[in-house]
Amino acid sequence: MDWSWEAAYDSIPLLLKGLLVTVEITLLASAVAYALGLVFALIRRTGIPVLSQAVTLFIEFVRSTPLLIQVFAIFYLVPPLTGFTMSPFVTGVVALGVHYATYAAEVYRAGIEAVPSGQWEAATALNLPRSRVWTAVVLPQAVPRVVPALGNYTISLFKEVPLLLGIGVLDVLNRAKEVGAETFRVVEPYTLAGVLFLLVSLPASILVRRLERRAAHS
Amino acid sequence: MSSSVSHIITSVLSGLTATVTAALGGIALTVVLSLAAGLALRSPSRLVRGISRLYVEIFRGTSEVVQLFWLYFVLPVLVGFQLVPMFAGILVLGLNHGAYGAEIVRGAVNSVPRAQFEGAIALNLTPAQRMRRVILPQAFVEMLPPLNNLFIQLLKSTALLSFIAVPEMARQGELLRPVFGAEIGWIYGTELVLYLLIALLITSGMRALERAAARRLGRAPSKMTAAAGGV
Numbered sequence: 001m002d003w004s005w006e007a008a009y010d011s012i013p014l015l016l017k018g019l020l021v022t023v024e025i026t027l028l029a030s031a032v033a034y035a036l037g038l039v040f041a042l043i044r045r046t047g048i049p050v051l052s053q054a055v056t057l058f059i060e061f062v063r064s065t066p067l068l069i070q071v072f073a074i075f076y077l078v079p080p081l082t083g084f085t086m087s088p089f090v091t092g093v094v095a096l097g098v099h100y101a102t103y104a105a106e107v108y109r110a111g112i113e114a115v116p117s118g119q120w121e122a123a124t125a126l127n128l129p130r131s132r133v134w135t136a137v138v139l140p141q142a143v144p145r146v147v148p149a150l151g152n153y154t155i156s157l158f159k160e161v162p163l164l165l166g167i168g169v170l171d172v173l174n175r176a177k178e179v180g181a182e183t184f185r186v187v188e189p190y191t192l193a194g195v196l197f198l199l200v201s202l203p204a205s206i207l208v209r210r211l212e213r214r215a216a217h218s
Numbered sequence: 219m220s221s222s223v224s225h226i227i228t229s230v231l232s233g234l235t236a237t238v239t240a241a242l243g244g245i246a247l248t249v250v251l252s253l254a255a256g257l258a259l260r261s262p263s264r265l266v267r268g269i270s271r272l273y274v275e276i277f278r279g280t281s282e283v284v285q286l287f288w289l290y291f292v293l294p295v296l297v298g299f300q301l302v303p304m305f306a307g308i309l310v311l312g313l314n315h316g317a318y319g320a321e322i323v324r325g326a327v328n329s330v331p332r333a334q335f336e337g338a339i340a341l342n343l344t345p346a347q348r349m350r351r352v353i354l355p356q357a358f359v360e361m362l363p364p365l366n367n368l369f370i371q372l373l374k375s376t377a378l379l380s381f382i383a384v385p386e387m388a389r390q391g392e393l394l395r396p397v398f399g400a401e402i403g404w405i406y407g408t409e410l411v412l413y414l415l416i417a418l419l420i421t422s423g424m425r426a427l428e429r430a431a432a433r434r435l436g437r438a439p440s441k442m443t444a445a446a447g448g449v
Contacts, residue, residue, distance in 0.1 A: 002295060064370060064417040065410045066377035069388055073406035076395065162283035163378060173284055180291070190284070190292045197280040205279075 008188040011179040015189065018175030019196050025092050025171070026158040032097025033157070034150060037104025042134075044105070045112060059102040068163050071095040075167045092164040100157050104150060111146035112138060148215055151208040155201050172196055223404050226394055230408045233390035240307050240376040240386060241416065245369050247312025248319050252365075255316060256323025257349070270320065277317035283378055286310045290382045307379035315372045319365065326360035327353060359431045366424035370417050377413075387412060 176189035380389035
């Protein structure tokens with residue numbers, strides 16, 4: 001064993017700085033995924049002829065291919081095509097957001113299907129306009145039910161952020177790499193990076209489990 | 219243009235063997251670890267349960283890339299020998315997805331009706347016979363759809379091995395990137411299509427297994443709606 005508490009202690013400030021970036025990307029990308037996923041789910045549900053099939057194909061394609069390649073593709077292809085440069089941070093938020101939106105779309109779909117058909121019939125009987133049916137009847141029942149499942153995806157998203165070091169995002173792992181390159185000690189920073197992940201994701205999954213239990217009771 | 223495009227396609231294809239090797243090796247290790255840890259999670263012994271729970275929580279609680287870096291860069295410092303990149307990659311793929319698979323196996327075994335356990339005990343089967351002849355064949359059918367998702371996740375994770383210089387498709391593509399300016403769209407296009415094809419192969423293989431497993435139990439093959447991805 002070759003562990004130095006001093007080296008471990010010295011690496012903590014930079015690692016925490018990286019953790020902050022990781023958490024920021026996780027939260028922003030989750031917000032993108034939740035919003036875009038709902039849009040995908042609604043488009044598929046309404047069955048607009050060509051658009052609906054296109055979204056289904058897009059979802060299957062994104063879900064079946066590696067996130068890392070999607071990150072590279074967005075980072076290196078979008079700027080020359082659009083003349084619009086994106087920082088590694090923004091690229092990460094967009095790539096993770098779109099990737100997880102395809103997972104979230106499935107979650108919303110299940111939630112919407114779980115709304116009893118009597119609710120739809122009652123809304124029709126009340127002659128509610130289509131938009132009111134969604135915003136006042138279906139979604140308020142569907143969304144709370146899927147919150148735990150979405151929470152689980154946020155936790156897995158959090159654990160995928162380190163692959164953004166491939167495009168130079170300064171997340172926890174990239175900071176650990178930096179510390180390792182400066183001090184020639186890899187054991188402490190990499191181990192601590194792993195510990196930091198556990199420290200965030202274990203309480204988060206306990207929280208989600210509690211939400212699940214509450215959703216099951218209501 | 220066309221010569222550089224064909225150069226790109228052949229270069230990316232040269233990574234196909236490594237990608238498939240990593241995926242198959244990872245899947246094999248995942249299956250073994252899922253079964254071992256999944257059954258251990260139901261063990262009557264507290265110690266066995268504790269060890270498998272620890273394994274599952276550690277590997278599900280940390281990032282796969284961190285696990286990869288740890289195994290490849292930290293372990294050599296601690297134990298004094300370096301793992302071959304492909305071997306380290308397969309090990310991480312298997313250990314990480316095995317932790318997720320353990321929960322799948324545990325859930326599937328738990329979903330077998332209680333009476334099946336009792337019936338096997340009444341027939342005086344040994345615990346090993348009970349598991350192998352009665353419980354696992356039924357649990358197996360339940361496991362296959364979520365395992366399909368898990369294997370697709372694993373396939374997608376093989377791209378991470380480019381970080382430790384395994385010559386798989388993502389890495390071969392990144393080596394080309396600085397050389398080709400305008401045609402890099404072809405690099406990612408080829409890669410994505412190849413991953414999609416392998417994912418389809420895995421899914422059709424798993425569907426065939428599902429049908430075979432359901433037939434063995436004398437059940438009609440159910441309509442499986444498993445799609446790729448998902449954790």
